[in-house]
Every structure is written in structure tokens, then in C-alpha cells.
Amino acid sequence: MTTVAPDTGVGPLLRAWRERRRLSQLELALRAESSARHISFVETGRSRPSEEMVLKLAEHLDVPVRDRNALLLAAGYAPRFAETPMDDPALEALREGMERLLHGYEPYPALVVDGTYTVVAANRGIAMLLDGLPEHLLTPPLNAMRITLHPEGLAPRIRNLREWRGHLLDQMERQMALVRSETLRKLYDEVAAYPVPEPGGDAAGREDREDEAPYPYFALPLRIEHGGVVLSFVSSISTFNTPLDVTVAELAIETFLPADPATVKYLQSLTS
Missing domain, CATH: 3.30.450.180 (Beta-Lactamase)
Structure with a gap:
């Protein structure tokens, strides 16, 4: 388990998305096959989620693709989704x-x-x-x-x-x-x-x-x-x-x- 400073990184962003979707930590944990304790640790910055966990939580929170990249960056990972110009071949x-x-x-x-x-x-x-x-x-x-x-x-x-x-x-x-x-x-x-x-x-x-x-x-x-x-x-x-x-x-x-x-x-x- 990696410890990061509280109130920084991906935790507050995930918490904001969860609250926007009106889900409790337990409800999100059940959907993501995790635990409320782990979700709490991620949101407070006590643990750093894996790249796969960030994407899984984003999916269950129905986070738009653009903001999934922002979550990955906040967690210290590279963006997963490209933003290709419409005129690109x-x-x-x-x-x-x-x-x-x-x-x-x-x-x-x-x-x-x-x-x-x-x-x-x-x-x-x-x-x-x-x-x-x-x-x-x-x-x-x-x-x-x-x-x-x-x-x-x-x-x-x-x-x-x-x-x-x-x-x-x-x-x-x-x-x-x-x-x-x-x-x-x-x-x-x-x-x-x-x-x-x-x-x-x-x-x-x-x-x-x-x-x-x-x-x-x-x-x-x-x-x-x-x-x-x-x-x-x-x-x-x-x-x-x-x-x-x-x-x-x-x-x-x-x-x-x-x-x-x-x-x-x-x-x-x-x-x-």
C-alpha cells in the first residue's frame, strides 16, 4: 500500500465524482468489488489506487472519458485516452x-x-x-x-x-x-x-x-x-x-x- 499526502492527488477528485453521483462509499465499493475501507483510504489519500482501480471506479461513477484522463494524471499515471482532432486521418x-x-x-x-x-x-x-x-x-x-x-x-x-x-x-x-x-x-x-x-x-x-x-x-x-x-x-x-x-x-x-x-x-x- 502506497501512502500519499492527504487532500492531494486523485482522492478528492474521486470523492467529488462519487458525491456528484450520490453514492455512498459502500455502494461504490460494492459496484467496484472493493471495500468501503479501501474507498475511504483512496479518497483521503491514505492509499494510492492502481491504474486499473482508477479506471474501474471511473467507469462505475460514469466519469466522462476526458475526466478519466484527469483522474489518471492525478493518480500519477499516463492518460489512457487520446484526443484526436476531427480532421486527423x-x-x-x-x-x-x-x-x-x-x-x-x-x-x-x-x-x-x-x-x-x-x-x-x-x-x-x-x-x-x-x-x-x-x-x-x-x-x-x-x-x-x-x-x-x-x-x-x-x-x-x-x-x-x-x-x-x-x-x-x-x-x-x-x-x-x-x-x-x-x-x-x-x-x-x-x-x-x-x-x-x-x-x-x-x-x-x-x-x-x-x-x-x-x-x-x-x-x-x-x-x-x-x-x-x-x-x-x-x-x-x-x-x-x-x-x-x-x-x-x-x-x-x-x-x-x-x-x-x-x-x-x-x-x-x-x-x-
């Missing part, structure tokens, strides 16, 4: 696969974002929705949250803006509970401060009217105007299983499924 197969997926989903919108909602790739369905937005919002790097909620972005076109905005902010809050990112926190503070049109405002910012015919949606839809037509989508988010690279671990593919027959018909008419 090593990720060529990944890029091509995502492009085929996005293209195959057309005419319906789909895009890929990283851990701070920067757009990595998008298809023509997304380009259709962004048509007419100001240049400053479309200058790379594009940010999906900023484009959606900015008062000069898609927000004035979204018919159920309050509901959709609440959904997006909740999504960001859940992500911030899982990862530690100052960039994500600053983005959240920025988009949460954007003004929201009052109900009953002008046509560009109004909410859905009560006299509009209801449709039995199976999930909260994004209801957005395009060319004078209200389109309805529900979104689905996919991530990669067991990623071994920080970049890949933080990618998310969001697809927008038409939520009613009118939206399907409209989008298919554009391609025909």
Missing part, C-alpha cells in the same frame, strides 16, 4: 460514416455536435432550416444552441419556443451535471439570458394558437415555420458506445424525425 472512417448517415437521412434534418454543441457536420435538411439567418450566426464555428435560441436565429420561427427552450436548457443542465466544463457553463449562461417573445406577440415570435387543430404528438415536438408552413419534428440523440477517444466520446448525432404527415409531405415535396 485516423478518424477518416468516422467522418465518412457520419457523412453517409447524415446524407442518408435527407430530406429530414440531422447534425453532429461536440460536447459544447459546436456543429461538426450537418445535412441539407439543417441547411434548409437555417436559410435566411444572419451571417454572424452562420460563421464557423457554428453553435447549435446559439443558433436555435438567439433572438436573430431560429427562435422567432419556433412556434412553441417556451417549451422547446425549456427542453434545451434542461438538456444542457443535465449535461453540466455529468461533465465539468467552463465553456459549457458560459454557453448556458449566454443562451439562458436571451430574451423570449411574450405570448400573443407578432407572427414571427408567437406561440402556437389555441385555435390551431391539435395533433397527437408522441413526444415534445419542435414546431418551426419554414416558407409559411409550420413543420413539426421530434429529436433523437445518439452517442458512440464505449468510445476510446475523447473527441469521439463527446460527439452526439441528433436527428429530427417528422412528427406529423404534413411535415413528411412538405419535405418530400422539396426534394421532388
Whole structure:
């Protein structure tokens, strides 16, 4: 057993992750096939965990891949997971696969974002929705949250803006509970401060009217105007299983499924 100074190294970080996940030392020990005494010794710095134990605890604490590297460094070990740039030749197969997926989903919108909602790739369905937005919002790097909620972005076109905005902010809050990112926190503070049109405002910012015919949606839809037509989508988010690279671990593919027959018909008419 290696003894290290208390309140330094990996122990306080592991304790913070355990408390964030609301687990007791005993619960974590049972999951990691260890003992509460050993977990306590690790957290207080009385013992130094092995590299395998750091990774095992990180797995059971659902620590993001980027932060697993930080835990390893704090414990005195080399990072295990690479962070490969998206334009690196090593990720060529990944890029091509995502492009085929996005293209195959057309005419319906789909895009890929990283851990701070920067757009990595998008298809023509997304380009259709962004048509007419100001240049400053479309200058790379594009940010999906900023484009959606900015008062000069898609927000004035979204018919159920309050509901959709609440959904997006909740999504960001859940992500911030899982990862530690100052960039994500600053983005959240920025988009949460954007003004929201009052109900009953002008046509560009109004909410859905009560006299509009209801449709039995199976999930909260994004209801957005395009060319004078209200389109309805529900979104689905996919991530990669067991990623071994920080970049890949933080990618998310969001697809927008038409939520009613009118939206399907409209989008298919554009391609025909």
C-alpha cells in the first residue's frame, strides 16, 4: 500500500465524482468489488489506487472519458485516452460514416455536435432550416444552441419556443451535471439570458394558437415555420458506445424525425 499526502492527488477528485453521483462509499465499493475501507483510504489519500482501480471506479461513477484522463494524471499515471482532432486521418472512417448517415437521412434534418454543441457536420435538411439567418450566426464555428435560441436565429420561427427552450436548457443542465466544463457553463449562461417573445406577440415570435387543430404528438415536438408552413419534428440523440477517444466520446448525432404527415409531405415535396 502506497501512502500519499492527504487532500492531494486523485482522492478528492474521486470523492467529488462519487458525491456528484450520490453514492455512498459502500455502494461504490460494492459496484467496484472493493471495500468501503479501501474507498475511504483512496479518497483521503491514505492509499494510492492502481491504474486499473482508477479506471474501474471511473467507469462505475460514469466519469466522462476526458475526466478519466484527469483522474489518471492525478493518480500519477499516463492518460489512457487520446484526443484526436476531427480532421486527423485516423478518424477518416468516422467522418465518412457520419457523412453517409447524415446524407442518408435527407430530406429530414440531422447534425453532429461536440460536447459544447459546436456543429461538426450537418445535412441539407439543417441547411434548409437555417436559410435566411444572419451571417454572424452562420460563421464557423457554428453553435447549435446559439443558433436555435438567439433572438436573430431560429427562435422567432419556433412556434412553441417556451417549451422547446425549456427542453434545451434542461438538456444542457443535465449535461453540466455529468461533465465539468467552463465553456459549457458560459454557453448556458449566454443562451439562458436571451430574451423570449411574450405570448400573443407578432407572427414571427408567437406561440402556437389555441385555435390551431391539435395533433397527437408522441413526444415534445419542435414546431418551426419554414416558407409559411409550420413543420413539426421530434429529436433523437445518439452517442458512440464505449468510445476510446475523447473527441469521439463527446460527439452526439441528433436527428429530427417528422412528427406529423404534413411535415413528411412538405419535405418530400422539396426534394421532388
